[in-house]
Amino acid sequence: MSSESRESSEQETAESETPVESQAASKELQTVESVVIRFCGDSGDGMQLAGTQFTNVSAVFGNDVSTLPDFPAEIRAPAGSLFGVSGFQLCFSSGDIYTPGDEVDTLVAMNPAALKTNLADLKRGGTLIVNEDAFDKSNLGKAHYDSNPLDDESELAAYRVHKVPMTRLTRDAVEGLGLSVREADRCKNFFALGLVYWLYERDSKPTEEWVKSKFGKYPSVLEANLRALKAGYNFGFSTEQFTVHYEVPAAQLQPGKYRKVTGNEAVAMGLVTAAKLADTELFYGGYPITPASDILHELSKLKRFGVRTFQAEDEIAAITSVVGAAFGGALAVTASSGPGIALKGEGIGLGVIMELPMVIVDVQRGGPSTGLPTKTEQSDLFLTYFGRNGDCPMPLIAARSPADCFAMAQEAVRIAVEFMTPVFLLTDGYIANGAEPWKIPEVDGLYRVKVRHPKESNGNGDGFQPYLRDENLVRPWAIPGTPGLEHRLGGLEKSDGSGNVSYDPDNHQLMTQIRSQKLEKIAESIPDQEVDGPESGDLLVISWGGTYGAVKSACAASRRQGKSVAHCHLQYIHPFPKNLGEILSRYKKVLIPELNSGQLWIIIRAHFLVDAVSMSKVKGKPFLIGELCSKIDELLED
Amino acid sequence: MSADTSLPVLTQKDFASDQEIRWCPRCGDYSILAQMKKVLPTLGIPRENIVFVSGIGCSSRFPYYMSTYGMHSIHGRAPAIATGLKVARPELTVFVITGDGDALSIGGNHLMHALRRNVDLKIVMFNNQIYGLTKGQYSPTSPLGKKTKSTPFGSVDRPLNPLSIAISAGATFVARSADVDIKHLTSVLERAANHKGSAFVEVYQDCNVFNSGAFEFATKKDQKEENCIYLEHGKPLIYGKARDKGVRIDGAGNPDIVTLSDVKEDDLLFHDETIDDPTHAFRLAQMRWPDSPEPMGVFRAIERPTYDGEVDRQYKDCIASQGSGDLDKLFNSGDTWEVKAKS
Numbered sequence: 001m002s003s004e005s006r007e008s009s010e011q012e013t014a015e016s017e018t019p020v021e022s023q024a025a026s027k028e029l030q031t032v033e034s035v036v037i038r039f040c041g042d043s044g045d046g047m048q049l050a051g052t053q054f055t056n057v058s059a060v061f062g063n064d065v066s067t068l069p070d071f072p073a074e075i076r077a078p079a080g081s082l083f084g085v086s087g088f089q090l091c092f093s094s095g096d097i098y099t100p101g102d103e104v105d106t107l108v109a110m111n112p113a114a115l116k117t118n119l120a121d122l123k124r125g126g127t128l129i130v131n132e133d134a135f136d137k138s139n140l141g142k143a144h145y146d147s148n149p150l151d152d153e154s155e156l157a158a159y160r161v162h163k164v165p166m167t168r169l170t171r172d173a174v175e176g177l178g179l180s181v182r183e184a185d186r187c188k189n190f191f192a193l194g195l196v197y198w199l200y201e202r203d204s205k206p207t208e209e210w211v212k213s214k215f216g217k218y219p220s221v222l223e224a225n226l227r228a229l230k231a232g233y234n235f236g237f238s239t240e241q242f243t244v245h246y247e248v249p250a251a252q253l254q255p256g257k258y259r260k261v262t263g264n265e266a267v268a269m270g271l272v273t274a275a276k277l278a279d280t281e282l283f284y285g286g287y288p289i290t291p292a293s294d295i296l297h298e299l300s301k302l303k304r305f306g307v308r309t310f311q312a313e314d315e316i317a318a319i320t321s322v323v324g325a326a327f328g329g330a331l332a333v334t335a336s337s338g339p340g341i342a343l344k345g346e347g348i349g350l351g352v353i354m355e356l357p358m359v360i361v362d363v364q365r366g367g368p369s370t371g372l373p374t375k376t377e378q379s380d381l382f383l384t385y386f387g388r389n390g391d392c393p394m395p396l397i398a399a400r401s402p403a404d405c406f407a408m409a410q411e412a413v414r415i416a417v418e419f420m421t422p423v424f425l426l427t428d429g430y431i432a433n434g435a436e437p438w439k440i441p442e443v444d445g446l447y448r449v450k451v452r453h454p455k456e457s458n459g460n461g462d463g464f465q466p467y468l469r470d471e472n473l474v475r476p477w478a479i480p481g482t483p484g485l486e487h488r489l490g491g492l493e494k495s496d497g498s499g500n501v502s503y504d505p506d507n508h509q510l511m512t513q514i515r516s517q518k519l520e521k522i523a524e525s526i527p528d529q530e531v532d533g534p535e536s537g538d539l540l541v542i543s544w545g546g547t548y549g550a551v552k553s554a555c556a557a558s559r560r561q562g563k564s565v566a567h568c569h570l571q572y573i574h575p576f577p578k579n580l581g582e583i584l585s586r587y588k589k590v591l592i593p594e595l596n597s598g599q600l601w602i603i604i605r606a607h608f609l610v611d612a613v614s615m616s617k618v619k620g621k622p623f624l625i626g627e628l629c630s631k632i633d634e635l636l637e638d
Numbered sequence: 639m640s641a642d643t644s645l646p647v648l649t650q651k652d653f654a655s656d657q658e659i660r661w662c663p664r665c666g667d668y669s670i671l672a673q674m675k676k677v678l679p680t681l682g683i684p685r686e687n688i689v690f691v692s693g694i695g696c697s698s699r700f701p702y703y704m705s706t707y708g709m710h711s712i713h714g715r716a717p718a719i720a721t722g723l724k725v726a727r728p729e730l731t732v733f734v735i736t737g738d739g740d741a742l743s744i745g746g747n748h749l750m751h752a753l754r755r756n757v758d759l760k761i762v763m764f765n766n767q768i769y770g771l772t773k774g775q776y777s778p779t780s781p782l783g784k785k786t787k788s789t790p791f792g793s794v795d796r797p798l799n800p801l802s803i804a805i806s807a808g809a810t811f812v813a814r815s816a817d818v819d820i821k822h823l824t825s826v827l828e829r830a831a832n833h834k835g836s837a838f839v840e841v842y843q844d845c846n847v848f849n850s851g852a853f854e855f856a857t858k859k860d861q862k863e864e865n866c867i868y869l870e871h872g873k874p875l876i877y878g879k880a881r882d883k884g885v886r887i888d889g890a891g892n893p894d895i896v897t898l899s900d901v902k903e904d905d906l907l908f909h910d911e912t913i914d915d916p917t918h919a920f921r922l923a924q925m926r927w928p929d930s931p932e933p934m935g936v937f938r939a940i941e942r943p944t945y946d947g948e949v950d951r952q953y954k955d956c957i958a959s960q961g962s963g964d965l966d967k968l969f970n971s972g973d974t975w976e977v978k979a980k981s
Contacts, residue, residue: 060975206973255979259972269968276965283726303956305963308949310725312718313751320715320748321722324691327709330726350712440969463656480707480723480730483686488655488701490710491694500657501702 027237028244029201034093035248036101037196039189040118041110041131042079043072043086046189050108051088052435053193053207059260059437060206062250063092066549067435068100068622073290073373080134080142082113094249098401098549100434102624106199108192110134110166112143128159129195131188133167162241166191166232173231174224183221187228194232201247204229254439261438263402263431264291267335267361268298270409272305275331278417278449281306283330285321287314290373291429292335292363315340319347319360326356327489329453329479331413335361337429338380339370342387348422349388352515354489355467355475357416357423359409360384364428364545366620375620376430378545379596384424385574385603391512393519395419396574398426400548403438405431408571414449419522420474426573428595430622431546453479466499472521473514519575529577533559533566538636540587542612544570544600547623551593554628565632573600576607584610589635591615593628648679655705661696666817666843670764671703673820677827678706683731690733691720693740696771697764697843700735714745717752720759721945728946731831734761738779739769742798746778753807755945756835762827763840764817765800768849786848801923801937804838805916811837812919812938816856817844822868822934829936835944855927856934865927869935874906877931885931893925911939 037054039047048069059065068089077084091101103123109115111134122128135148149155150163170188171181179187190211197204208226215222236242261269275282284307286296300309308330312318318334326332336344341362351358364380366372384396395415399408405427412425454476457464466487467475478485487499495502496510531540533555543551548569555567568583570576584590584604590612592601598614605612615631617623653675661667678688688706692698694713701708711719716734724732734752741749741763752759768786769775775788779800783792804812811833815826823841830837842853855865867877867885875885876898884906888894893907910918919938926932957963 056973060973062975062977250977253977255977257970257974257976259970259974272963272968273965276963281726283722285722302963302968303953304960305965305968306953308725308953310722310949312721313747316715317718317721317748317751320711320718321725323711324709324719324722324724325726326722327689327719328723328727328730332722332726346712347715354709440974443965443969480689480727481686483684486686486705486707488704488708488710490702491712492710 027242030244030246032246032248033095034091034097034101035105035200035246036089036091036103037106037108037200038087038089038104038118038121039108039192040085040087040114041189042113043074043077043084044079045086045110046186047086047088047110050189050193051090053210054196054202055090055092055435056210056260057197057202057204057206058090058092058248059258061203062253063094063248064097064251064253065090065092065260065436066097066100068430069433070621071374078142080111080113080139082117082143085114085117087114087118092248094251096251098553099622099625102626106196108196110188110192112139112145112149115149116143116145122159124158126159127162127199128156129162129164129192131166131192132163133165164195164235164241169231169235170228173227177220177224177227179220179224184224187224190225190228191232191235194229194234195236196232197229198233198236199242199245201245204233253437257440258437259440260435261402261406262294262433262435263399263405263427264294264363264433265298266402266405266438267399267409267425267427267432268295268302270406271299271331271333271359271413272302272307273406273446274410274413274449275307276305277446278331278413278451280451281308281330283308283310283322283325283332285310285312285318285325285332285334287312287318287336287340289315289337289340291365291432292337292340292361294432295335295361295363315343316347319344320350322358323347323351323354323356326351326358327354327480329477331357331359331417331451333359333361335363337363337365337373338367338383341380341383345388348394349390349392350491351422352388352392352394353491353493355420357420357477359412359416359423359425361409361412361425361427363432364426366618372620374429376428376546376622377595377618377620378428378547379599379618380426381573381596381599381603384426391516393516394422394424394574395519395522396424396426397572398545398570399431400545400569400571402431402434402436404571406438410447410449414447415522415525417449417451417477418474418525419472419518420477421518426545428546451477453477453482454485455482457484465497467494468497469514473518523575523578526572526575526577528579529568529570529583531566531568531583534564535566536586537564537566538587539563539565539589539591539632540568540584541565541591541593541632542568542570542600542604543593544573547593547595550623550625550628553625554632557625557629558632563632563636565636570600573603581608584608589613591631591635593617593623593631595622648685650675650679652685653678653705655703657702659703660699662847664846665696666766666845667697667700667764669817669820670762670823670841670843671700673824673827674704676824677831680828681731681831687729688731688733689723690735691716691723692735693737693745694771695737695740695769696845697735697737698740714740714743715748716740717745717748717759717761721752721755721757724757724759724946725949728758728950732759734759736761736763738763738765738767738777738800742778742800742803750803750807753804753809753836753838756808756810756942758835758944758946760830760833760837761839762830763800763838764843765840766843766845766849767797767852768845770845770848774848799923799926800840801838802920805919805923805938808916809838809938810835810940810942811936812923813838813936814840814842814934816842816853816934818857819862819934826935829939833939835942856932865931867925867931867933869909869922869933869937871909871911871936874903874908875933876903876906883931885925893921893930895930911936914940
């Protein structure tokens with residue numbers, strides 16, 4: 001839209017006194033397939049809440065949704081500062097989507113710092129809604145603006161700009177409720193939300209219900225938020241500043257009942273499901289860490305499912321409490337992120353040598369060290385694959401999306417219990433906090449892990465043999481309380497069979513081999529790798545973890561342009577699916593995009609001697625479909 | 639009733655494993671192991687319901703020599719492992735066997751938190767004031783000036799007082815004994831085993847290879863009664879071979895050694911294990927030989943809800959009030975929507 005039309009719409013706003021009905025009738029409703037919205041403001045502005053509410057109403061309406069919360073590590077960074085900007089991006093669509101979108105269609109910026117840090121992602125011609133009241137001298141200074149960008153035509157010429165005095169209008173809307181100015185101003189996220197609800201024809205009922213349940217004890221706050229929401233909606237409806245609004249029809253998802261889940265919620269539900277269906281108790285030992293803490297929060301609410309949670313004194317106590325609980329016969333789980341996983345290494349190794357079933361969830365974030373706590377990355381692959389002393393192999397699986405966390409958490413439990421081993425489940429900040437629709441499964445159709453605790457000795461009169469193995473090299477999970485099966489485990493190398501301490505050289509060689517061969521046995525139990533796209537051809541793109549959506553979308557886009565590009569997304573990393581090597585041999589080139597410096601790339605090259613190409617991004621942000629397409633094109637041109 | 643439902647009577651031998659004991663000859667650990675085997679049959683607990691968890695160090699080999707369930711784990715982490723086990727299986731009787739390095743140096747954090755939570759664990763810490771398994775470095779309880787392999791010019795580290803740590807952390811049972819003081823050790827271990835909640839027992843243990851004779855003051859027949867006060871609940875603090883000396887509290891609140899002929903018995907400090915306030919126990923823990931006679935026995939034994947018991951209670955309350963978890967209901971909670979098949 002030209003700058004002229006922006007000017008005229010502003011003038012009209014100032015003059016708008018015409019009755020509401022006649023205006024609304026004149027407003028055009030356009031149908032679009034997919035929209036990307038980003039709400040951004042101060043970390044105290046309630047942008048995560050606004051984004052989550054928009055996601056909920058869109059999901060309930062029937063759109064496919066994908067979200068990307070992006071917030072600073074500081075809980076309340078100084079107001080107005082550039083580093084204190086918190087954003088929530090979501091894509092909602094009438095077709096299938098796999099990412100929260102590359103470019104933003106509508107950007108809601110609550111202050112100058114938010115505008116400055118987010119404008120570059122708004123597509124040319126996109127809609128920009130700003131709270132013009134926040135563009136005062138102080139806030140402009142904090143955002144390092146020399147002059148007000150809203151007054152500069154050239155600065156925003158490429159966008160459809162809507163300057164809305166949100167602070168003032170919100171205060172007006174809540175007047176008479178006895179709120180302080182500060183309290184009144186905290187409602188302006190609901191004003192912004194209401195406005196965007198109008199813009200995209202959303203039904204605000206689910207949000208109204210949420211406000212009523214959340215603020216039931218504070219009637220004036222409840223009323224203020226509802227009024228702000230309505231005022232925002234009516235502002236779009238009645239003022240001539242907004243001449244067009246949009247609808248995004250419901251998506252054609254598979255028939256069934258859906259709800260929205262984040263990755264962390266899905267991990268918690270998957271663990272509870274596995275435990276319940278195995279008819280056993282779940283023990284969760286954890287220490288608070290971003291972005292994994294929500295798993296602890298979710299599980300601690302679910303005690304009625306046979307869940308015992310333990311907030312440990314540190315990461316080491318968390319993992320070792322899990323060792324103790326596993327010895328006791330519980331399904332024992334911990335979750336953390338990079339720094340915590342680093343501390344857990346020795347405890348995990350103890351679980352490996354004692355061959356106890358345990359699940360360790362690593363919700364990856366930017367590293368090294370404290371790194372980027374609230375940003376996503378895939379850089380713990382080496383840490384989890386190799387990061388223990390000694391030869392210490394462990395199964396490693398990775399979820400590909402928020403909803404997939406549900407299935408993969410159950411799969412982690414299955415491998416742990418059926419093969420008596422600690423298992424790593426990798427997720428990341430992007431899928432842990434991101435949300436998508438989840439098709440609610442039928443309980444009867446879910447896999448039941450079989451937990452077996454022997455009651456009888458296996459020793460033929462020689463006493464119980466804790467390391468006597470079955471055909472899968474699995475030892476019995478005998479637990480305290482069982483008469484006659486008393487035995488001692490430990491971190492010292494033990495004799496195969498009896499489990500007694502052994503320094504025998506040949507026994508150590510044997511036990512090291514067995515621990516490794518167990519992985520081969522696990523490979524027999526996992527599904528073959530599937531390929532999306534041509535069975536052979538010019539390029540195979542391999543991805544793992546949370547980059548699934550972006551890579552899948554990029555490969556599909558390339559195929560639509562007639563290119564020979566296949567996609568292989570790995571959920572099993574250690575062991576690899578048995579047919580992976582054969583798949584690799586069918587393509588001329590292999591590309592491995594990762595949000596790290598090429599960790600899977602090195603493992604694939606070492607494992608298969610294939611001259612794969614790495615694409616590395618470590619910016620704390622997910623891949624854009626566009627940048628993947630460019631890399632694919634570049635490789636195909638070579 | 640014709641069926642005999644009583645527990646089989648177990649003896650000391652029933653608690654010995656088939657493993658050859660590999661401590662150095664004359665190590666104090668042998669005596670502690672023997673007393674433990676004496677105590678266990680008195681508890682009336684089936685062998686399969688007892689678990690010994692240890693960390694790393696000479697003392698931590700202990701579980702291998704017991705015929706119960708056991709785990710020889712990693713350095714310092716036994717209290718955390720035992721906490722996980724006890725929370726998952728509150729009906730088990732769980733002992734932690736640890737040493738001064740394991741419990742107070744690398745594992746200090748876990749010890750403190752197990753005690754403040756009052757997890758129902760019996761923690762027996764063998765204190766030999768030396769790192770024995772790594773062949774003789776000073777430990778967090780070695781006295782100032784101690785010459786060892788890593789402190790050839792004498793240690794400049796001030797030692798920790800294990801009982802003060804335990805009392806400060808909120809331990810509900812705190813006691814001290816010595817390896818070869820057989821009767822005393824047996825009675826202390828028995829009291830600890832029967833305590834509901836965290837029990838912390840420090841056992842003076844002679845490392846005859848790297849720190850021989852460190853505790854002669856408390857173990858030698860001709861010395862111990864002059865150097866130690868054997869605590870008895872409800873009784874005044876009296877000691878000495880002739881039971882001619884006692885402890886009273888002076889005007890400033892400090893312990894004062896007195897000769898019994900000079901004071902009335904009623905003016906002496908009386909021992910009370912059951913005071914909730916830790917001041918009394920802490921004051922006793924501060925009395926260390928050679929500056930003063932050193933108390934031995936049970937310093938503190940109070941009742942408080944256990945962590946594992948409370949976790950279990952919440953868990954059962956949730957099931958009682960909300961019903962056993964229903965997966966279908968869980969999946970269908972929150973905002974849900976229906977996608978209809980295209981007609």
